Amino acid sequence: MPMSHVADTRAGEAAAELKPPALERSRVAAQLASLVSSPTNIVLTLLALAIAYAALVPAVRFLVVDAVWTGVDREACLASTAGRPVGACWPFVFNRIGFFVYGQYPIAERWRVNVTALIAMVLIAWALAPSLPRRGIAVFLFFVPFPIVAFLLLTGSTALGLEPVPTNLWGGVLVTVTISLLGMVVSLPLGTVLALGRRSSMPIVRLVCVVLIEVIRGVPLIALLFMANRMLPLFLSPGMQPDSLLRVIVGVCLFASASMAEVIRGGLQALPKGQYEAAQSLGLGYWPMMLLIILPQALKLVIPGIVNTFISLFKDTTLVTIVGIFDFLTAVEVSANVPQWSSPVTSVTGYAFAAMFYFACCYAMSRYSLAMERRLATESR
Amino acid sequence: MFGDGAERPPKGSLTGNPAVRAAFFQILLVVALVALGWWAAGNVAANLRAANIATGFGFLWDPANFDITQSLISYNASMSYGRALLVGLLNTLLVSAIGIVLATLLGFVVGIARLSKNVLVAKLAQIYVELLRNVPLLLQLLFWYNAVLKPLPGPRQSLELGGGALLNNRGLFLPTIDAPAGGPAALAGLGVAALACAALVLWNRRRVEATGRSVPVLPIAIALLVALPAVSLALFGGAISLNYPELRGFNVAGGVTLLPEFVALLLGLVLYTAAFIAEIVRAGIVSVSKGQTEAAEALGLRRGLVTRLVIVPQALRLIIPPLTGQYLNLTKNSSLAVAIGYPELVQVGAGPVLQNTGQALEVISLIMLVYLIISLVTSLVMNLYNRRIALVER
Numbered sequence: 001m002p003m004s005h006v007a008d009t010r011a012g013e014a015a016a017e018l019k020p021p022a023l024e025r026s027r028v029a030a031q032l033a034s035l036v037s038s039p040t041n042i043v044l045t046l047l048a049l050a051i052a053y054a055a056l057v058p059a060v061r062f063l064v065v066d067a068v069w070t071g072v073d074r075e076a077c078l079a080s081t082a083g084r085p086v087g088a089c090w091p092f093v094f095n096r097i098g099f100f101v102y103g104q105y106p107i108a109e110r111w112r113v114n115v116t117a118l119i120a121m122v123l124i125a126w127a128l129a130p131s132l133p134r135r136g137i138a139v140f141l142f143f144v145p146f147p148i149v150a151f152l153l154l155t156g157s158t159a160l161g162l163e164p165v166p167t168n169l170w171g172g173v174l175v176t177v178t179i180s181l182l183g184m185v186v187s188l189p190l191g192t193v194l195a196l197g198r199r200s201s202m203p204i205v206r207l208v209c210v211v212l213i214e215v216i217r218g219v220p221l222i223a224l225l226f227m228a229n230r231m232l233p234l235f236l237s238p239g240m241q242p243d244s245l246l247r248v249i250v251g252v253c254l255f256a257s258a259s260m261a262e263v264i265r266g267g268l269q270a271l272p273k274g275q276y277e278a279a280q281s282l283g284l285g286y287w288p289m290m291l292l293i294i295l296p297q298a299l300k301l302v303i304p305g306i307v308n309t310f311i312s313l314f315k316d317t318t319l320v321t322i323v324g325i326f327d328f329l330t331a332v333e334v335s336a337n338v339p340q341w342s343s344p345v346t347s348v349t350g351y352a353f354a355a356m357f358y359f360a361c362c363y364a365m366s367r368y369s370l371a372m373e374r375r376l377a378t379e380s381r
Numbered sequence: 382m383f384g385d386g387a388e389r390p391p392k393g394s395l396t397g398n399p400a401v402r403a404a405f406f407q408i409l410l411v412v413a414l415v416a417l418g419w420w421a422a423g424n425v426a427a428n429l430r431a432a433n434i435a436t437g438f439g440f441l442w443d444p445a446n447f448d449i450t451q452s453l454i455s456y457n458a459s460m461s462y463g464r465a466l467l468v469g470l471l472n473t474l475l476v477s478a479i480g481i482v483l484a485t486l487l488g489f490v491v492g493i494a495r496l497s498k499n500v501l502v503a504k505l506a507q508i509y510v511e512l513l514r515n516v517p518l519l520l521q522l523l524f525w526y527n528a529v530l531k532p533l534p535g536p537r538q539s540l541e542l543g544g545g546a547l548l549n550n551r552g553l554f555l556p557t558i559d560a561p562a563g564g565p566a567a568l569a570g571l572g573v574a575a576l577a578c579a580a581l582v583l584w585n586r587r588r589v590e591a592t593g594r595s596v597p598v599l600p601i602a603i604a605l606l607v608a609l610p611a612v613s614l615a616l617f618g619g620a621i622s623l624n625y626p627e628l629r630g631f632n633v634a635g636g637v638t639l640l641p642e643f644v645a646l647l648l649g650l651v652l653y654t655a656a657f658i659a660e661i662v663r664a665g666i667v668s669v670s671k672g673q674t675e676a677a678e679a680l681g682l683r684r685g686l687v688t689r690l691v692i693v694p695q696a697l698r699l700i701i702p703p704l705t706g707q708y709l710n711l712t713k714n715s716s717l718a719v720a721i722g723y724p725e726l727v728q729v730g731a732g733p734v735l736q737n738t739g740q741a742l743e744v745i746s747l748i749m750l751v752y753l754i755i756s757l758v759t760s761l762v763m764n765l766y767n768r769r770i771a772l773v774e775r
Contacts, residue, residue, distance in 0.1 A: 231742055
């Protein structure tokens with residue numbers, strides 16, 4: 001049949017007679033039919049409907065139908081005031097949103113956080129959008145000058161006329177994003193070095209890197225955070241005690257670097273051996289070979305893996321709340337217990353809002369990683 | 382492999398010789414590490430002296446003086462710190478083991494559901510995966526514990542879950558089976574039945590290889606597993622009786638009690654990890670090329686046999702390594718119990734033990750060492766299994 005089809009087309013005359021086979025059913029109809037195609041499928045459909053009903057209806061009721069949208073304090077969110085069962089207490093979120101985002105960062109100085117966030121967003125968008133030109137510049141700006149500018153802006157400096165803000169006033173999304181971005185900025189170069197070390201021909205270098213990577217990956221992040229929080233001060237001389245935010249950042253950076261090292265190692269291994277040999281036959285030494293030939297290709301190969309590592313890092317930053325750092329989740333937890341808002345629904349409302357925030361961020365990033373994966377798959381073809 | 386210009390012939394000067402340079406860099410690294418260690422050790426000694434904190438692991442034998450809410454071995458406050466940490470470790474292993482079994486079951490169900498031709502089932506599974514994967518586990522644990530389990534009514538208004546199970550703010554109460562008089566005999570019957578089943582499977586495998594014909598193994602096995610214990614129970618007497626939890630006074634007695642912390646942790650770990658396992662299972666099944674299914678069907682295998690003999694063995698090869706990673710993640714994530722107060726290793730260690738003794742160095746090193754050992758043992762076991770099912774290439 002295909003043979004005769006080709007022959008017909010080549011002949012050119014009979015082609016017009018061949019109509020495309022009519023679709024028996026539209027896509028929607030086919031999908032609907034799949035719901036009831038067999039007795040088992042009918043049972044499965046009913047089961048799925050029951051599960052969806054049991055999960056969806058209470059969620060929509062709580063978040064939208066029964067929710068309270070206006071009010072100034074907890075009174076608005078009590079069933080006795082509303083005269084009906086109440087769902088989410090949204091005025092609580094509207095009222096505390098500043099605290100969620102900035103923590104106790106002085107209100108007059110919050111513009112500094114906004115400026116830093118704006119710079120970061122522009123640089124990240126520039127570096128990640130495949131269609132924009134000169135993305136290398138954005139990457140360089142993000143990894144080298146940006147951390148310095150951000151540090152000066154956020155902590156303040158009297159020389160520049162910016163009032164110093166100690167890190168114990170930082171909080172909320174500011175801390176969550178600071179920790180994750182710093183983890184990223186540190187873990188990419190450090191992870192690269194560890195990955196190269198793990199594949200080095202020098203046995204001692206390899207041993208040190210393998211032990212470091214495997215030990216860090218073998219223990220829970222919580223244990224690393226406790227280590228950074230309680231053990232790190234012991235290792236340092238009494239004169240140089242880091243503040244608690246910095247300690248936790250050290251723990252997160254170690255953890256992120258070890259994960260990143262394994263992702264990058266995957267990229268190094270995936271690269272054909274011919275690339276190494278070609279570079280060596282050109283007479284390039286180790287570092288020129290790595291920096292000019294190998295790493296640019298290997299890192300590009302693992303962009304999806306790097307984004308996925310960042311997603312887990314972003315979720316894992318919630319753990320800092322356990323060692324007493326004031327991140328977004330802590331801000332939500334603390335707010336739910338302030339007397340002005342404390343009610344039976346406040347804490348669930350807070351969790352729902354936090355879940356939406358994390359979901360929006362992580363889902364967007366995972367979509368980007370998926371798109372990059374598809375793009376890389378077509379490019380390499 | 383690709384060291385400093387490894388392919389270049391050695392030149393006259395020492396700096397140009399790759400072997401010399403490699404040795405130099407490695408000696409430099411060792412010296413730097415030793416210096417760093419020396420400096421840190423000096424600081425540790427000075428800091429500990431200044432804070433007047435004891436050193437060494439002697440504290441493990443001192444009385445702990447705190448209670449633990451859940452313990453698999455006998456424990457009370459007069460026992461040692463070492464015993465308390467052991468209780469924590471056993472609790473970690475308990476929640477991880479149950480969690481791994483449940484997460485695997487749920488993960489496989491959801492992963493297969495994602496590939497269902499039934500649109501509704503596939504979409505529902507997809508929503509589950511995306512929703513659970515993209516929300517931090519800690520947030521989910523806090524939600525289950527603070528928002529779901531804690532506001533439950535007290536024992537007097539317990540929710541009845543059916544089958545005699547009760548749920549209230551003191552935990553989940555499940556019925557247990559009382560050991561009847563013929564219990565040991567029934568257990569022995571079960572053991573014999575299990576052995577018989579294993580023999581049956583082996584015999585049938587040989588028979589299939591020799592003659593191509595198979596006996597219905599599954600029905601026979603089920604019949605054996607049910608009949609033998611039942612017969613021995615009937616012979617040795619003793620009806621099976623369930624010990625139902627019931628309200629006595631202000632609390633529930635009887636049955637087995639699962640603490641709300643345990644239930645919340647297990648629920649959170651299972652639901653979160655299952656989402657990741659589902660993705661692994663889906664990827665594994667999708668990776669088996671369609672030609673394999675078609676070839677198996679062309680050989681005349683029934684649908685169930687195609688899945689069991691052709692698709693699953695090939696998919697498992699891709700599923701096992703990342704699945705191992707998820708099992709380890711679940712075990713490590715059980716340490717998030719610190720946030721809700723389930724007494725596992727990190728909660729006991731970094732909580733009361735660390736507060737009472739102040740010996741951060743020893744306690745945290747011990748915790749990290751235990752997790753490393755768990756990681757290594759799990760990787761070892763799974764690697765052995767993986768080697769058994771790995772593709773044997775000629």
